[in-house]
Amino acid sequence: SSAIPATPSKDFKPDYQAVRAAIEDVLESNDEYDDGSYGPVLVRLAWHTSGTYDKNDNTGGSNGATMRFGPESGWGANAGLGDARDILEPIKKKFPWISYSDLWTLAGVVAIEAMGGPQIKWRPGRSDKEENGCVPLPDGRLPDASRDNKHVRDVFYRMGFNDQEIVALMGAHAIGRCHADRSGFVGPWTFSPTTFSNGYFTELKGKWHKKKWNGPIQYEDKTGELMMLPTDMWMVWDKKFRQYVDLYAKDQDKFFEDFAAAFSKLLELGVPFEKRDFNTSPSSPKPMA
Template sequence: MLRTLVRRLGAQAAQGVRGYASEAAPKKSGAASFKPDYDAVRKAVEDLLESNEDYDDGSYGPVLVRLAWHTSGTFDKNTNTGGSNGATMRFLPESNWGANAGLAVARDLLEPVKQKYPWISYSDLWTLAGATAIEAMGGPHIPWRPGRSDYAPQNFVALPDGRLPDGDKDAKHVRDIFYRMGFNDQEIVALCGAHTLGRCHDDRSGFVGPWTNAPTTFSNLYFVELTENKWHKKKWKGPLQYEDKSGQLMMLNTDMWLLWDKKFKPYVQQYAKDEEAFFKDFAAAFSKLLELGVPFPEGSAAASPTPNK
């Protein structure tokens, strides 16, 4: 009976995103009684978040959220390729995509956690780290469940570049990117609210500056700034971006289009006034993002690590 169950689970794991083979999990003694401790992994990630006060604004949280988003945001519902399953950013050329510049910092940061807990896949670790970081920075609990596998390098088939958004584009580009993944306009705006975290770097994206004055706190401040501030084009030799009167805060062209587009704008205004609604919608959309293309066993329920109280 045990052999039948193992074969069945193996068959389920093989039915995933097309074009890849998964690496086999390492054999463990006493595997029948082994119970993965995802709370321990979560705690290990939390311990890393403020381990280097000299990194950016003193927190690795924003770059871990970006890693989780970029490893998941390659999904294409039309071809059933991409997504977080496989941890394909470990391989070239994806690891060197312009959109992924700077994410080696996040991947390297999590490597000691992977070594301490070798049973967790990179794809589960990267997505759990992003969800953990959001909550640790004051955001909502992100429903998360394990079950992703890592693709074997000898069977890896590279994804085409261009699946992640470009900050200097317009509303059509934003919709093209997110509709390809299966999101609607409300979910698009909610997910863009992650720009409340972190900052842009000229040696990565070419853009410069934070969106808010609290880049390590998850809140609805991004929407407040977008709606209440006065924005004008930044006069410089870099790519198109906008800045406020002080010159300290910035918005990308894609951010501005959330305000200019008549279908996006109502959600921007709603989230600027109602942080609770934003948190609720963001948690649902981000959890969906992390699961795109993942072949979870049928009926598999969320097994989120215990949220902080």
């Protein structure tokens, strides 16, 4: 059953519902992991595989799944994402016709939906690059949490996003947490890190102070349990960003709508979708230039 014909028969219909179901099954398969869910780290994988995109030269982005290889797999920004890639490996083995790049992006979408977030438009069509066929991307394409609003804009404008989309995307920090052994930062942004909500924005509007510790500068709330990164604080310190924080804190439906659109766009940056009948296999795309 593992033999994949070089030219899939015209009867072959990739079953994306089965892949979605397999991803859902893995999300809460390990009580010991973090808050009992692989959802957040899978969302981070989908974001980091896509967020390398540069609209100026059309390099980077989810197409190619180049994070399988060094140097990208070893970037500091990608620390911990080996976990996310590993838990998807059995699914890739079970459905060998799906590309890693489609699988990683679909996993982020399925995780957000399963955690109570909006439905996100997703379509297949990404193809994987071979290790010897890819020009390594320069490190530094993903944002650095200790920097400021100018840095955040530089990085996200380079991908083709505007201020509203930046703030909407940042709302993904409602889920998950920081890990000392990955980024050096510690803690979750909300008290419900496995529920996708507008909680990041409502928390951001509260009171925050610098955490007193020897680690990198981060902010904590009065309970000392929640955290914000310097780049998160810039979402309220910067007036243009702040107006969207206010909007999304008040209106979760609007946040869900804007997040779904921006996240879908993120996962498609630089992907050369063919005009194709979606009933044909995505396992035989045109070779990469």
